[in-house]
Amino acid sequence: MGSAPETLTVFSAVVQTVLNDGVLTQEEKRLIITIGRELELDDGDPVRVYNAVLEGEVITGGRKLTRNERVQVYRRSWRTVNFNDDESTDEAAVMKRLREVLDFSKEEAEGLVKPLRSTPDVPVEDESSISSRFRRMFGR
Structure with a gap:
C-alpha cells in the first residue's frame, strides 16, 4: 500500500463514478450520502466536490x-x-471504485464483507427521505 487515501480524493472518485453515466439513481444518492457521512467530510465539502466533478475537475486532498476508517467506510457502503x-x-x-481508491485488493475487500453477509439487514430509508437528505447535502 502507498500513502493513506485522503477523504476528498475518495469522495471525488465516488462522485465521478456515480455521475459517469449521466443518471443519478436513488440507490446512488443513498450510497454517496453514506460515503460522505462515513468520511466525516467538513461542511460544504460534499457540494464543493460534487460541483467540481460536474465541471470536470478532480478534487484531491483531505484528511488521511x-x-x-477505510474498513468502516467500505463495510458500511x-x-x-x-x-x-x-x-x-x-x-x-x-x-469497485471505492475498493480501488481505499486501496483494498479484491480478495481483501471480500474478506472485509464476509462477516456481514450473515448479519441482519440495516433499515432502509424511503425515497423521499433520501431525496431530502441529498438536497440538504448537495443543494440539488
Missing part, C-alpha cells in the same frame, strides 16, 4: 484515512448497497 441482495450495475461500479 486510517486503516480502521457495502451494507448500504447489499441491504436487499440486489446490487445494480451502477452500485457495483461504485463499490
